[in-house]
Amino acid sequence: xxxxxxxxxxxxxxxxxxxxxxxxxxxxxxxxxxxxxxxxxxxxxxxxxxxxxxxxxxxxxxxxxxxxxxxxxxxxxxxxxxxxxxxxxxxxxxxxxxxxxxxxxxxxxxxxxxxxxxxxxxxxxxxxxxxxxxxxxxxxxxxxxxxxxxxxxxxxxxxxxxxxxxxxxxxxxxxxxxxxxxxxxxxxxxxxxxxxxxxxxxxxxxxxxxxxxxxxxxxxxxxxxxxxxxxxxxxxxxxxxxxxxx
Numbered sequence: 001x002x003x004x005x006x007x008x009x010x011x012x013x014x015x016x017x018x019x020x021x022x023x024x025x026x027x028x029x030x031x032x033x034x035x036x037x038x039x040x041x042x043x044x045x046x047x048x049x050x051x052x053x054x055x056x057x058x059x060x061x062x063x064x065x066x067x068x069x070x071x072x073x074x075x076x077x078x079x080x081x082x083x084x085x086x087x088x089x090x091x092x093x094x095x096x097x098x099x100x101x102x103x104x105x106x107x108x109x110x111x112x113x114x115x116x117x118x119x120x121x122x123x124x125x126x127x128x129x130x131x132x133x134x135x136x137x138x139x140x141x142x143x144x145x146x147x148x149x150x151x152x153x154x155x156x157x158x159x160x161x162x163x164x165x166x167x168x169x170x171x172x173x174x175x176x177x178x179x180x181x182x183x184x185x186x187x188x189x190x191x192x193x194x195x196x197x198x199x200x201x202x203x204x205x206x207x208x209x210x211x212x213x214x215x216x217x218x219x220x221x222x223x224x225x226x227x228x229x230x231x232x233x234x235x236x237x238x239x240x241x242x243x244x245x246x
Contacts, residue, residue, distance in 0.1 A: 078143035
């Protein structure tokens with residue numbers, strides 16, 4: 001399958017992807033991802049119980065569970081990109097009466113940051129194994145090494161690609177989402193194969209934003225397959241953080 005090469009992406013604003021970014025209203029991205037999962041028809045048809053947070057994560061528990069099935073939420077974003085988003089974005093402060101103020105960024109000027117999916121796009125499995133096992137990591141490989149450490153976890157992972165995806169031409173959501181999932185599969189195919197070689201039969205989900213939906217995919221048959229669409233407005237936490245971003 002091919003995809004429209006006019007595919008573009010916009011990183012979601014800092015209040016949405018940086019945990020506790022908003023002063024006065026500390027919130028983590030794991031909260032809204034669990035809300036989306038609980039609004040998903042696909043998950044509801046396969047799990048009789050809603051996903052809930054564990055009482056403790058002191059022993060490496062997942063972020064949420066439905067019965068014995070746990071999901072661990074992770075952003076597909078480099079540490080350098082998240083640090084830049086945190087430091088270079090205008091801050092937000094929420095006051096007791098609900099008023100919101102915008103404050104100057106923590107840093108001015110520029111910060112070096114790498115985009116994770118671009119770093120991974122051309123890495124072979126052998127290169128990924130070398131980076132994962134290397135004791136000395138060059139600067140441009142540190143973000144890759146950190147992400148590979150996440151992928152080596154023996155847990156069912158729910159990865160969030162924190163970008164709003166769009167084309168020059170607007171497609172129906174099913175067609176557009178399928179094209180995007182194909183493009184993402186191309187970027188991450190070797191990376192997910194690396195994970196599967198290490199952890200075996202653990203599920204890997206990946207979600208992204210498209211046309212006001214959270215599109216949820218699952219890695220099956222060597223590609224990310226679209227399994228559900230959840231309207232962004234279904235998550236109160238995501239909607240709240242989005243309002244802080246205006």
